[in-house]
Amino acid sequence: MASKARISKLQLAEQFRAFIDPRFVITDEETLKPYECDGMATYCEMPMLVVLPDTVAQVQQVMRICNQYGIPVVARGAGTGLSAGAMPHRDGIVLSLARFSRILDIDPLARTARLQPGVRNLAISEEAAKYGLYYGPDPSSQIACSIGGNVAENAGGVHCLKYGLTVHNIISVEMVTAEGELVTIGSDGLDSCGMDLLALLTGSEGLLGVVTEVKVKLLPVPEVARVVMAGFDSIQKAADAVGGIIANGIIPAGLEMMDSHAIVAADDFIGGGYPREAKALLLCEVDGTEEEVDEHIAQTEALFHELGATSVRTSRTEEERALLWKGRKSAFPAVGKISPDYYCMDGTIPRRHLAHVLTEIEKLSGQFGLRVANVFHAGDGNLHPLILFDANAPGELERTEAFGASILRLCVEAGGCITGEHGVGVEKIRQMVVQFTDEELRQFHDVKTAFDPVGILNPGKNVPALKFCQEYRALAPTQHTQTDAPHG
Amino acid sequence: MADIFPQLQEQVLQAREDGRKLNIIGGGTKAFMGRPVDPNTDILNLAEHTGVVEYHPVELVLTVRAGTPLREIEATLAEQGQALHFEPPRLGENATIGGTLACNLSGPARPWAGSIRDQVLGIRLLNGKGEHLRFGGQVMKNVAGYDVSRLQAGAMGTLGVITEISLKVMPQPAATLTLVQDMAPGEVIQYMNSRAAEPKPITGACWVDGKVYLRLSGARSAVEATAEKWSGKILEQGEQFWQQIRDLQHGFFTATNVPLWRFSISATAPQPKLEGEWLIDWAGAQRWYRGEGQMMEMEALAAAAGGQVSLFRGGDRSGEVMHRQPEALKTIQQRIKNAFDPDHLFNPGRLYSWL
Numbered sequence: 001m002a003s004k005a006r007i008s009k010l011q012l013a014e015q016f017r018a019f020i021d022p023r024f025v026i027t028d029e030e031t032l033k034p035y036e037c038d039g040m041a042t043y044c045e046m047p048m049l050v051v052l053p054d055t056v057a058q059v060q061q062v063m064r065i066c067n068q069y070g071i072p073v074v075a076r077g078a079g080t081g082l083s084a085g086a087m088p089h090r091d092g093i094v095l096s097l098a099r100f101s102r103i104l105d106i107d108p109l110a111r112t113a114r115l116q117p118g119v120r121n122l123a124i125s126e127e128a129a130k131y132g133l134y135y136g137p138d139p140s141s142q143i144a145c146s147i148g149g150n151v152a153e154n155a156g157g158v159h160c161l162k163y164g165l166t167v168h169n170i171i172s173v174e175m176v177t178a179e180g181e182l183v184t185i186g187s188d189g190l191d192s193c194g195m196d197l198l199a200l201l202t203g204s205e206g207l208l209g210v211v212t213e214v215k216v217k218l219l220p221v222p223e224v225a226r227v228v229m230a231g232f233d234s235i236q237k238a239a240d241a242v243g244g245i246i247a248n249g250i251i252p253a254g255l256e257m258m259d260s261h262a263i264v265a266a267d268d269f270i271g272g273g274y275p276r277e278a279k280a281l282l283l284c285e286v287d288g289t290e291e292e293v294d295e296h297i298a299q300t301e302a303l304f305h306e307l308g309a310t311s312v313r314t315s316r317t318e319e320e321r322a323l324l325w326k327g328r329k330s331a332f333p334a335v336g337k338i339s340p341d342y343y344c345m346d347g348t349i350p351r352r353h354l355a356h357v358l359t360e361i362e363k364l365s366g367q368f369g370l371r372v373a374n375v376f377h378a379g380d381g382n383l384h385p386l387i388l389f390d391a392n393a394p395g396e397l398e399r400t401e402a403f404g405a406s407i408l409r410l411c412v413e414a415g416g417c418i419t420g421e422h423g424v425g426v427e428k429i430r431q432m433v434v435q436f437t438d439e440e441l442r443q444f445h446d447v448k449t450a451f452d453p454v455g456i457l458n459p460g461k462n463v464p465a466l467k468f469c470q471e472y473r474a475l476a477p478t479q480h481t482q483t484d485a486p487h488g
Numbered sequence: 489m490a491d492i493f494p495q496l497q498e499q500v501l502q503a504r505e506d507g508r509k510l511n512i513i514g515g516g517t518k519a520f521m522g523r524p525v526d527p528n529t530d531i532l533n534l535a536e537h538t539g540v541v542e543y544h545p546v547e548l549v550l551t552v553r554a555g556t557p558l559r560e561i562e563a564t565l566a567e568q569g570q571a572l573h574f575e576p577p578r579l580g581e582n583a584t585i586g587g588t589l590a591c592n593l594s595g596p597a598r599p600w601a602g603s604i605r606d607q608v609l610g611i612r613l614l615n616g617k618g619e620h621l622r623f624g625g626q627v628m629k630n631v632a633g634y635d636v637s638r639l640q641a642g643a644m645g646t647l648g649v650i651t652e653i654s655l656k657v658m659p660q661p662a663a664t665l666t667l668v669q670d671m672a673p674g675e676v677i678q679y680m681n682s683r684a685a686e687p688k689p690i691t692g693a694c695w696v697d698g699k700v701y702l703r704l705s706g707a708r709s710a711v712e713a714t715a716e717k718w719s720g721k722i723l724e725q726g727e728q729f730w731q732q733i734r735d736l737q738h739g740f741f742t743a744t745n746v747p748l749w750r751f752s753i754s755a756t757a758p759q760p761k762l763e764g765e766w767l768i769d770w771a772g773a774q775r776w777y778r779g780e781g782q783m784m785e786m787e788a789l790a791a792a793a794g795g796q797v798s799l800f801r802g803g804d805r806s807g808e809v810m811h812r813q814p815e816a817l818k819t820i821q822q823r824i825k826n827a828f829d830p831d832h833l834f835n836p837g838r839l840y841s842w843l
């Protein structure tokens with residue numbers, strides 16, 4: 001943990017202004033305000049100040065100063081995070097990477113791109129398209145989120161089932177340590193000697209270092225992609241169809257599921273085309289060469305019919321493919337239209353428990369008196385239950401959070417985890433005790449200390465302080481003690 | 489098929505108490521890798537810690553004890569038409585999955601199918617305090633806590649004893665074909681990489697003895713159509729060729745006793761200027777060199793090619809055999825070592841003299 005600052009806000013700002021353009025050292029309330037939260041707006045905190053350096057040397061200097069005075073540093077990309085990972089620290093600074101927004105280099109033969117951390121995810125594929133290449137991981141937030149934030153969260157997307165998560169698609173990272181050292185982790189080769197620090201860094205939520213450059217792998221754009229949309233009259237049948245596809249040896253590029261609440265909301269939002277009467281809908285995209293796609297599409301259609309689909313529609317053109325995806329892509333805003341607020345959960349479960357877990361969530365929905373819509377990455381078992389609530393209705397936010405915690409416990413009990421891609425941040429920090437024992441959490445803290453001995457990088461996020469764990473365990477939603485989890 | 493965890497834990501706690509060191513051994517097939525182990529260390533044998541813990545073919549997930557031999561795992565998967573897509577090298581009959589993860593070994597499909605590190609979903613680890621910890625899980629996506637599972641890849645057992653591993657498995661490809669043609673070394677890098685940049689089902693690109701070998705696997709129609717478009721003739725014994733490359737049983741590896749160097753470098757880097765025998769795999773990203781040399785000199789060549797080198801087998805193993813770490817990363821890795829194994833029980837000096 002960072003010690004109390006021995007330097008005032010004004011002194012600190014003055015030190016920063018000595019080497020950073022003063023306009024990019026922000027200290028006034030009004031300009032600081034937009035930084036008080038990320039995409040998880042229920043958690044807010046005002047930082048002491050915000051700095052926006054634009055050279056790596058400046059980032060190093062900022063880190064050295066903060067390390068010297070024990071000032072917490074919260075790195076910030078685009079601020080689209082959904083676990084309050086980029087929420088500021090009251091006594092600390094926000095280090096925004098927004099000005100690092102250049103694509104430094106694309107090597108079409110090696111199929112790599114070298115990027116500054118603030119480059120938007122979608123911008124990579126847009127630029128790479130000139131060479132018939134693209135960047136695999138495609139979070140739904142891709143028009144806004146940054147590659148630095150993607151590395152920090154190990155972001156996934158619709159196409160991760162086949163093409164992997166961020167961790168599978170990066171080659172090397174340049175990072176500034178808490179102590180201000182610039183290090184390169186990984187190389188241009190496919191592996192490096194020693195421990196796999198690149199994997200350790202990916203998904204570390206800004207607690208191990210500040211990413212200042214990323215080299216990513218690019219993939220050849222597939223010749224063809226087509227999507228099959230199938231409606232089912234029960235969740236169980238749709239869930240079985242998910243398993244059926246994979247058991248059949250097909251790895252779809254994407255395999256997404258929506259439940260009836262989400263189907264209706266999406267259909268209203270896009271103005272028709274989705275099977276409104278269906279209880280569950282699957283979107284299965286297959287890509288590859290012409291021959292391969294034809295073969296797999298025919299198999300997929302046959303399988304859906306065989307497993308009781310009530311409707312099956314396959315895209316014939318690129319326009320039709322975009323149309324079929326449109327409802328899925330606008331599902332979040334569509335749900336936003338039918339409710340004042342929604343809370344997006346992110347647990348992952350083994351696929352075979354899909355039907356069971358969704359049924360239990362529906363039951364909990366009744367118990368908590370809150371509606372829930374499901375739109376998610378069925379292929380890899382990553383659920384996104386959206387709990388619908390009204391933050392202005394007294395007590396509803398608290399009830400929503402309790403409902404969310406119950407869902408996460410359900411996921412862990414089914415053999416899954418509390419977060420598949422959005423991270424722990426502040427939001428799920430209490431649920432970490434459901435998934436990990438105190439010894440495991442202590443091991444995480446020790447890893448953190450190896451990178452950041454003073455504890456200035458994003459303190460209070462990701463891994464709960466051991467002194468709080470007993471309380472978190474006691475307050476956990478249902479009484480269920482882990483046999484191998486010593487308390488206290 | 490046995491769970492010998494209690495003995496393993498007991499041995500670790502005892503060693504800690506007695507101030508002894510432990511050399512973790514799976515099948516002992518990769519004993520030639522890394523630095524020699526101090527003969528005064530005790531052996532912690534994982535070979536009896538075997539068996540499939542859970543396997544759900546529909547989930548594409550397999551959980552096994554770390555001492556399970558690769559051959560047993562592959563036989564289990566084959567019954568369900570599945571396989572390990574990273575093609576673990578069988579450096580001997582008894583090669584284990586734990587040793588494969590610790591050494592981060594993957595076969596010819598690595599650039600396309602990923603490495604063992606990519607396919608690991610979770611592990612259980614016995615650390616130097618004798619604590620049995622669980623990281624990751626049995627699901628495809630899991631970002632809770634740090635990725636300690638993948639951290640083990642390449643750590644060569646210096647952080648603890650991996651006792652259990654969950655892996656992503658994949659369906660076996662429906663069809664596989666190998667194309668072969670003569671090619672001069674000066675052309676091969678450009679050729680392999682431009683093929684890899686096409687959206688075709690390529691899963692292997694290797695050059696040895698003046699010939700380039702490309703492997704295609706996936707849906708039969710796609711494999712056949714691509715083979716027709718691309719030049720080269722179909723190699724009858726294709727499978728056998730790739731197996732020999734995977735297991736380092738090809739004549740290139742078995743012919744002599746001269747030191748074997750592994751360059752893990754940029755796929756498109758020009759061939760390092762070094763006289764002698766080369767084998768190029770992974771479309772250029774892994775290059776094997778057979779010959780005498782000094783580590784320092786090799787490091788400079790690897791660095792110029794954007795990557796790293798290790799003295800894989802033979803040669804002078806008294807110094808470092810892995811590419812040296814910059815000071816800041818060395819410090820971090822020493823601290824990580826202390827975090828997992830404060831008394832330095834496990835594999836002292838195996839990976840680096842300072843670890």
Ligand SMILES: Cc1cc2nc3c(=O)[nH]c(=O)nc-3n(C[C@H](O)[C@H](O)[C@H](O)COP(=O)(O)OP(=O)(O)OC[C@H]3O[C@@H](n4cnc5c(N)ncnc54)[C@H](O)[C@@H]3O)c2cc1C
Nearest residue numbers: 077078079080081085139140146148149152155156206211
């Ligand atoms: C509508 C919507 C849809 C979404 N869909 C998906 C999805 O499909 N898949 C998915 O995975 N996520 C999704 N997200 C979540 C979010 O977009 C991702 O987590 C994304 O990776 C965050 O990137 P960012 O640049 O916005 O990071 P921020 O929110 O700014 O930061 C996130 C975390 O990363 C750290 N960080 C940021 N930059 C750096 C850096 N350079 N160095 C070190 N640490 C850094 C921060 O400290 C913080 O802990 C979605 C979010 C929204 C709002």
Ligand SMILES: Cc1cc2nc3c(=O)[nH]c(=O)nc-3n(C[C@H](O)[C@H](O)[C@H](O)COP(=O)(O)OP(=O)(O)OC[C@H]3O[C@@H](n4cnc5c(N)ncnc54)[C@H](O)[C@@H]3O)c2cc1C
Nearest residue numbers: 512514515516517518519579580583584586587590645650
């Ligand atoms: C060129 C060449 C020549 C060969 N020659 C011979 C030969 O002459 N004779 C022969 O028998 N074999 C030979 N082999 C094969 C090879 O030595 C063995 O197949 C291999 O050592 C067995 O591997 P393993 O998986 O059992 O791992 P091990 O060799 O047992 O272990 C490899 C590393 O992983 C670590 N490790 C293993 N398991 C774990 C775990 N569970 N947790 C943490 N760390 C772990 C070990 O400490 C060690 O650092 C040769 C291979 C090659 C490539």
